[in-house]
Amino acid sequence: MPTILEMRDITKEFPGVKALDRVNLSVERGEIHALVGENGAGKSTLMKVLSGVYPHGSYEGEIVFDGAPQSFRTIRDSEAVGIAIIHQELALVPLLSVAENIFLGNERASGGIIDWRETEARAAELLERVGLKENPKTPVGDLGLGKQQLVEIAKALSKDVRLLILDEPTSSLNEQDSEKLLALLTEFRRQGVTSILISHKLNEISRVADTITVLRDGSTVARLDCKDGISEDDIIRDMVGRSLDDRYPPRDPEISDQVALEVANWTVHHPIDAERIVVRDVSFHVKKGEVVGIAGLMGAGRTELAMSLFGRSYGRDISGSAKINGQPADLSSVRSAINAGLAYATEDRKTYGLVLDDTIRRNISMAKLDAVADGIVLNRARETEVAERYRKRLNIKSSSIEQETVNLSGGNQQKVVLSKWLFADPDILILDEPTRGIDVGAKFEIYTVIRDLAKQGKAIVVISSEMPELLGITDRLYVMNEGRFVGEMPTDEASQEKIMARIIKSGEPAT
Amino acid sequence: MSDTTERGIEADAPAGEQAKASWRFLKGHLREYGILFALIAIMAFFQVATGGILLRPVNLTNLILQNSYIIIMAVGMLLVIVAGHIDLSVGSVLGFIGALAAVMIVNWDMHYLLAGILCLAAGALIGAAQGFWVAYFRIPSFIVTLAGMLVFKGLTLWLLAGQSVGPFPREFQLISSGFIADPFGMDGFNLLSLLIGIGVATILAGLAIRNRQAQARTGAPSEPFAFFAAKTALIFFGIIWMSWLMADFRGLPNVFIVMALLIAVYSFITSRTTIGRRIYAIGGNEKAASLSGINAQRLTFLTFANMGMLAALAGLVFAARLNTATPKAGATFELDVIAAVFIGGASMAGGVGTVVGAVIGAFIMGVMNNGMSILGIGIDYQQVIKGLVLLAAVIFDVMNKKKG
Numbered sequence: 001m002p003t004i005l006e007m008r009d010i011t012k013e014f015p016g017v018k019a020l021d022r023v024n025l026s027v028e029r030g031e032i033h034a035l036v037g038e039n040g041a042g043k044s045t046l047m048k049v050l051s052g053v054y055p056h057g058s059y060e061g062e063i064v065f066d067g068a069p070q071s072f073r074t075i076r077d078s079e080a081v082g083i084a085i086i087h088q089e090l091a092l093v094p095l096l097s098v099a100e101n102i103f104l105g106n107e108r109a110s111g112g113i114i115d116w117r118e119t120e121a122r123a124a125e126l127l128e129r130v131g132l133k134e135n136p137k138t139p140v141g142d143l144g145l146g147k148q149q150l151v152e153i154a155k156a157l158s159k160d161v162r163l164l165i166l167d168e169p170t171s172s173l174n175e176q177d178s179e180k181l182l183a184l185l186t187e188f189r190r191q192g193v194t195s196i197l198i199s200h201k202l203n204e205i206s207r208v209a210d211t212i213t214v215l216r217d218g219s220t221v222a223r224l225d226c227k228d229g230i231s232e233d234d235i236i237r238d239m240v241g242r243s244l245d246d247r248y249p250p251r252d253p254e255i256s257d258q259v260a261l262e263v264a265n266w267t268v269h270h271p272i273d274a275e276r277i278v279v280r281d282v283s284f285h286v287k288k289g290e291v292v293g294i295a296g297l298m299g300a301g302r303t304e305l306a307m308s309l310f311g312r313s314y315g316r317d318i319s320g321s322a323k324i325n326g327q328p329a330d331l332s333s334v335r336s337a338i339n340a341g342l343a344y345a346t347e348d349r350k351t352y353g354l355v356l357d358d359t360i361r362r363n364i365s366m367a368k369l370d371a372v373a374d375g376i377v378l379n380r381a382r383e384t385e386v387a388e389r390y391r392k393r394l395n396i397k398s399s400s401i402e403q404e405t406v407n408l409s410g411g412n413q414q415k416v417v418l419s420k421w422l423f424a425d426p427d428i429l430i431l432d433e434p435t436r437g438i439d440v441g442a443k444f445e446i447y448t449v450i451r452d453l454a455k456q457g458k459a460i461v462v463i464s465s466e467m468p469e470l471l472g473i474t475d476r477l478y479v480m481n482e483g484r485f486v487g488e489m490p491t492d493e494a495s496q497e498k499i500m501a502r503i504i505k506s507g508e509p510a511t
Numbered sequence: 512m513s514d515t516t517e518r519g520i521e522a523d524a525p526a527g528e529q530a531k532a533s534w535r536f537l538k539g540h541l542r543e544y545g546i547l548f549a550l551i552a553i554m555a556f557f558q559v560a561t562g563g564i565l566l567r568p569v570n571l572t573n574l575i576l577q578n579s580y581i582i583i584m585a586v587g588m589l590l591v592i593v594a595g596h597i598d599l600s601v602g603s604v605l606g607f608i609g610a611l612a613a614v615m616i617v618n619w620d621m622h623y624l625l626a627g628i629l630c631l632a633a634g635a636l637i638g639a640a641q642g643f644w645v646a647y648f649r650i651p652s653f654i655v656t657l658a659g660m661l662v663f664k665g666l667t668l669w670l671l672a673g674q675s676v677g678p679f680p681r682e683f684q685l686i687s688s689g690f691i692a693d694p695f696g697m698d699g700f701n702l703l704s705l706l707i708g709i710g711v712a713t714i715l716a717g718l719a720i721r722n723r724q725a726q727a728r729t730g731a732p733s734e735p736f737a738f739f740a741a742k743t744a745l746i747f748f749g750i751i752w753m754s755w756l757m758a759d760f761r762g763l764p765n766v767f768i769v770m771a772l773l774i775a776v777y778s779f780i781t782s783r784t785t786i787g788r789r790i791y792a793i794g795g796n797e798k799a800a801s802l803s804g805i806n807a808q809r810l811t812f813l814t815f816a817n818m819g820m821l822a823a824l825a826g827l828v829f830a831a832r833l834n835t836a837t838p839k840a841g842a843t844f845e846l847d848v849i850a851a852v853f854i855g856g857a858s859m860a861g862g863v864g865t866v867v868g869a870v871i872g873a874f875i876m877g878v879m880n881n882g883m884s885i886l887g888i889g890i891d892y893q894q895v896i897k898g899l900v901l902l903a904a905v906i907f908d909v910m911n912k913k914k915g
Contacts (some may be wrong), residue, residue, distance in 0.1 A: 355795035
């Protein structure tokens with residue numbers, strides 16, 4: 001197959017850091033090329049060089065696309081030759097319709113007057129191509145994330161894309177939507193569209209990719225041909241530069257008989273649409289020293305369950321009872337929930353977890369400010385000491401505790417969120433998607449923290465859409481689907497198939 | 512981050528290194544100190560351009576009296592803006608409270624102290640009423656306080672029946688036209704004022720040194736030693752010089768003492784207490800703050816109540832200064848107050864800004880008003896220049912943040 005893209009000896013320096021050091025990337029026409037590496041390995045920087053975000057001249061090396069050397073100065077230049085990037089954070093306008101979004105900046109118009117008939121007809125064609133059965137007039141905000149992703153792809157296709165770059169496309173999708181997206185990529189391959197797939201989900205990559213380029217610390221360390229039969233462990237070894245014998249820390253639970261959290265008949269209604277029941281009659285418990293997982297597809301109501309427990313931060317007409325350490329617990333506000341010994345680390349750390357413009361120190365002390373104050377007067381020395389302690393304990397990579405969290409990588413941001421809740425010293429810790437968008441090395445560190453906490457006698461609830469993760473770190477599992485708990489099993493007896501079976505079975509007969 | 516390199520430069524480092532480290536530190540922290548240098552530069556410019564009139568004791572005193580009500584409100588506005596909101600009603604509230612005071616004191620013969628307390632309570636109540644809708648019903652503060660602006664402008668007219676009401680009794684006027692008494696009885700020189708100045712300067716320097724020592728114990732201090740020494744000395748002698756100038760006229764104005772206390776108390780609250788920290792957290796990310804157990808609604812509510820009370824205080828000061836309540840009092844003051852806070856480095860998005868910055872911002876506006884008036888520049892040009900300065904200050908802030 002001929003080469004469509006060749007990036008040679010790309011070196012990109014920022015003041016004080018060499019982000020890319022003579023990186024090579026060679027992509028063949030019509031293949032799915034995976035680009036993997038830990039956070040900070042240089043994947044995004046490389047793609048920004050390719051798309052013209054960093055203009056020609058601000059880096060060294062050359063880019064050859066379609067046989068011709070290219071010097072992109074802006075994103076428009078790279079789009080003009082048919083390179084399209086779909087970012088992790090989607091660039092859609094929620095209030096505009098699907099069709100309007102697809103042709104945004106590229107309107108079907110003559111003389112500034114939009115031809116709505118053509119717009120909608122063309123949009124319908126494109127939607128069919130990406131397999132999205134939606135009316136082009138639907139506002140994008142009404143669609144789920146998976147569908148929005150497809151709209152983005154349709155938008156790229158509308159510009160006659162020749163090289164499609166997807167940055168973590170499945171990180172916020174549920175299993176079904178991820179499947180669909182991967183199938184679509186395979187379909188594109190058949191049609192001759194080349195794609196570059198950036199992802200942390202190695203199982204997906206080893207399934208669909210033809211070639212894998214591995215970056216580590218700003219250099220190309222391997223180019224793997226998937227025809228040779230690549231295993232996930234091979235990829236990990238190249239990514240982290242050492243073999244991770246085990247992706248999960250050892251699990252030798254010391255579960256006490258004492259129940260830390262017991263929830264009975266918990267029911268939550270949708271905050272706006274009060275008729276809709278989001279969590280239905282859920283009962284569960286966690287013992288001290290136990291790590292309990294809640295498995296389920298996205299939209300199953302897991303986050304809603306956790307947030308409704310945590311100071312009624314979600315929903316209305318909440319009913320049911322919650323006991324902490326055998327005593328009825330007051331969970332009526334976040335403050336009282338924290339005081340009762342509950343903590344909830346959100347799935348969306350940027351929106352709900354961190355004050356991004358604040359320093360590591362200020363974020364860590366936020367949930368228990370009184371502990372670093374005398375009365376209402378802050379004790380700066382004590383606060384600094386606390387922040388330093390957690391920075392060391394969780395290995396938060398940063399220049400100092402005075403660094404703003406916005407500049408940290410995803411893994412380190414997550415560690416700051418965890419530090420905040422560890423400092424609040426809860427008895428029960430609910431972790432919602434604790435490793436989303438985090439690289440393999442940082443994941444292992446977070447798993448280790450979770451197991452350590454259990455060993456100290458904390459009760460831990462992990463909500464995760466990655467089943468291998470749940471199977472790797474929990475002691476017991478609940479399966480949730482459509483707002484109900486539909487299964488419970490010890491992790492030792494669980495498997496991905498069993499969990500899926502419970503979900504599918506529960507969905508069949510409508511109750 | 513490049514600004515970590517100067518850490519660890521201590522007193523024993525050679526002078527050349529000190530100077531370089533200080534320069535680098537300054538470049539890294541332009542956002543924080545730039546505004547102070549801008550004020551000093553603007554004062555120096557007008558001092559020269561007006562042939563020394565700007566810093567004459569009588570003019571300096573006047574400058575402070577003229578801007579006192581803006582500064583008092585800027586302190587409250589800073590909290591509102593840091594929390595991520597805005598209050599457009601403060602000018603109208605100032606006028607309304609002035610009118611209320613006039614009606615109570617002049618028309619009803621109420622004792623001025625009781626009237627003052629009732630006015631402050633009324634201000635707090637007005638702020639609370641607006642904060643209630645903003646905090647608990649999530650009505651945008653811009654709209655709530657825009658409504659408040661119209662309502663209280665109208666109520667002022669109604670209360671005064673379109674007339675000016677005055678004059679106030681002498682004791683009431685003293686709030687803004689009085690000076691602290693001098694027990695030493697020196698002729699033409701208020702020694703107590705100078706002593707207070709020296710005392711405050713010494714306390715501030717002492718606190719700064721103690722703070723630096725505490726920093727040295729827990730980790731490397733962030734400022735290079737030479738920079739710290741220069742800054743502390745500048746503030747120390749600056750305050751003593753200012754109080755010398757004012758002592759040479761009639762001493763420290765009463766309202767100056769009120770202002771200084773407010774600045775000190777609110778500076779402390781914002782930078783050193785849990786309440787202040789929580790307000791910054793709400794402005795930075797309200798959702799994250801709420802999910803960390805911070806009662807965002809109550810704090811937002813209190814922030815507005817506090818703003819209302821300070822606007823009432825400013826209303827009393829303004830009425831006392833004019834010695835009459837007029838239906839037009841306070842018009843467009845809210846714009847000066849908001850401009851001062853933004854010039855002082857606060858962010859429209861919330862979560863950023865300092866009390867001292869807002870006060871410096873107010874003084875920049877005040878010095879320019881005063882300086883340009885002395886130079887005889889027309890009110891038309893003055894407006895244009897002030898507008899451009901506000902724009903430039905915020906552009907500088909944004910560019911500097913992008914670079915950093």
